[in-house]
Amino acid sequence: MSDKMNANANTNTKPIDDEYYKLLHELQAVDFVLLELALFLNTHPNDMKSIQQFNQGVEQRQKLAYQYELNYGPLLQYGHSYSRFPWQWIETPWPWQV
C-alpha cells in the first residue's frame, strides 16, 4: 500500500506519547467540569455562579481543544474542526485504540 492510501500514516500529527495523554486528560477534565455544570444547570437554571463557572470553562475548553486538534487532529466532524491534507478524520488512533 502506498503512503497516499495508508490511512494510518498520520504524517500530520504528533506521536502518541506522554504529552498526548497529558493533553487528552486535561481536555477530559475540563469537559467533565462542563458536563457536570451543564447537568446541574438543567435543574438549577437560576444559579448565577454556576453559569459564570460554566462560561469560564467554555473558554478554557476552547483553548485546550484548539491545542489538541493542532497536535493530534480533529475531535469533531461535519465542519466543527479543520482538516489538513490528506483528510485527517480517518486517521488512527480511534478512542478505544489508545
Place this chain on the structure above:
Amino acid sequence: MWLYEKKLQYPVKVSKCDPRMAKLLLEQYGGADGELAAALRYLNQRYSIPDKVIGLLTDIGTEEFAHLEMIATMVYKLTKDATVEMMKEAGLSEMYAQHDRAVFYSNSSGVPFTTAYIQAKGDPLADLYEDIAAEEKARATYQWLIDLTDDVDLQDSLKFLREREIIHSLRFREAVEIIKADWNTKRVF
C-alpha cells in the same frame, strides 16, 4: 442531530487480557440496566416529557452513549489478545461462535438486547421514576463489577461510571420535584 467526539469521556485502561471480566461487563453494554438501554430510554422519553426536563433527558441520554463507548472499549481491550482457548475458559464459546471477538449488544449471559427492557409511559412521573430506578440498578451493577475484578486500572474507570449513575439519579430526582412544583402551581384556583 448528534455530533461524535473523537475521544473517550474518561480514560479506559486495563492491566491484563481478561475475557472472563469482558463477559461480565456486557451486562452494562446490552443488559436490562445497561448503557444502551439508558441512552435509548432517555432520548425517546423526551418527546412526551414536559419542556422543563427535555434538556436534562437530552444531555443524560447523550452522556450514556459516551458510557456505552467506554464499556465497548473495556470489552475490546480485555479480549483483543485472547486466544480461542482463553475465550472458551471464560465461558465465551457461544459468543465466539457467533461473533468471534466482535463486541455485540447482549447481557453477560449472552441474551441479546431488547427494547422490552425499557418504557415510555407518557406519564412524566412514571417515566422519571423508571429513570431513577434504572440509574440505581446500574450503580449497583457497577459496584458488583468492581468487586468482581482485581484490575485496578479497570476499577478506576468502573468507579467513574458508578459515580455518574449517582449524579444522574440525583438530577432525575430534582426533575421530579420540578414537575411536581409545576403541577401544584397550575392547581391553584
